Amino acid sequence: MTAQVPRTRLKGWGGVGAMATACALALLFALLLTCTGSQGRTPAKTTGESVSHAERTRAAEECTAPEKQTLPPGDADGPTIAEIKSREGEKRKLVVGVDQNSYRWGYRNPNSGEGVKLEGFDIDLVHRIAEDILGDPDAVQFKAIPTDQRIPAIKDGRVDMVVRTMTINCARIQEVAFSAPYFKTGQQVLAPKSSPVEGYDATLADQEICTAAGSTAYSTLEADRKAGRLPESADIRTTVPNQLDCLVRLQLGEVDAVVTDGALAASQAAQDPTVELKGEAFTTEYYGVAMKKDADDLVRRVNRILVDFRADTADGWQSSYTEWLSATLGEDSSRSAPPAPEYLRRS
Structure with a gap:
């Protein structure tokens, strides 16, 4: 039987160094769940609302x-x-x-x-x-x-x-x-600078996108894919409890892009110079x-x-x-x- 070869991805920090840096940040800020098992390709969590x-x-x-x-x-x-x-x-x-x-x-x-x-x-x-x-x-x-x-x-x-x-x-x-x-603010795409992704457009086809569970980003992607505004082949299954976990997954090459509020994405780009905002905001939010x-x-x-x-x-x-x-x-x-x-x- 032939062993499955992992898919090669862009890595903002590179291999083992990325994991070490991500875990160091987690310990330093006591904030990341990723190194101890954050969520992967799961649907967005329900939020316990009583309204149907x-x-x-x-x-x-x-x-x-x-x-x-x-x-x-x-x-x-x-x-x-x-x-x-x-x-x-x-x-x-x-x-x-x-x-x-x-x-x-x-x-x-x-x-x-x-x-x-x-x-x-x-x-x-x-x-x-x-x-x-x-x-x-x-x-x-x-x-x-x-x-x-x-x-x-x-x-x-x-x-x-x-x-x-x-x-x-x-x-x-x-x-x-x-x-x-x-x-x-408004929703924007964050991706590695070397990525072919250009914004919230057809370049997201076949790309794996990370969002935070329960976020407006996830609900927007879900609605837009159903309406044909997002390529059907865009994979939006990866959700995480905290939005910054998406940045770590991007750095580790586990996803191709992140969608989140532009105000947050700009701060994440400041934390990692290998990623950048792609395109303009495609929603208006407050x-x-x-x-x-x-x-x-x-x-x-x-x-x-x-x-x-x-x-x-x-x-x-x-x-x-x-x-x-x-x-x-x-x-x-x-x-x-x-x-x-x-x-x-x-x-």
Whole structure:
């Protein structure tokens, strides 16, 4: 019997060196599951929502402008905020689901000194919310959660909110409540510089594409392949719990391309100079703060905080963009700035 010869692939870091470097990063940041058995070619995980698939589909078809389906700003302390403020001692903190492996968004900086602090654009926003609600920017309990656990973590009450590059879309607003947008982005393709892939087009035919389970990238690819906008031969079976695991699989030559938010892909390209963004963004998406569906007072408060955050020219949105994202997305922040908020949800 003839032994099967493994398919040769592009490798961003090369052979054994790639695995060693990937594992070193995993240990350093305590964030990668890949070296200990991350998911492979499995369908995207379900997220434990109670709403049926048919109901979600119908609601999504009727939905327009999901980024506008939020409540007007407010300052009142309702039951959700009152419960947060009533926590005593060390538990008197805002519990927030975040990422710890997205470079410049939410990541553990090994040069931040003792404790290896979480830093990034999303982390700045979390501190701002904690300062407003609890009077202390550091009154936060960070909980690192995988991409596919963002909605379950909110619905199960494990976190008060999720601030984790989470796109507002029609399916998700059936499950959780969102703030107004705080960032604008879009899906893009990431691939090795030497790859024949040129963007989100016919060059993805016969290519193996990695996405994060439960992400908008996976659902977009799935829908586009059914609609004929993505080549039928594109293999989208590879999904992983955390988006950065896709970069490692790309570096190890296990996949040909990654599809994710352009804002995240730019940060990943900064981490590995052998890969690059291919083509332009092919969707328009907005990040929002996600909370429980009935946490109206918290949604209103976060929306008021976001108004102040955007208006604060000294220590607000622009300052955070300049510090964390200008190096990967460019000095001009206008393409990433959220639109003027609209508050169309009334109850």
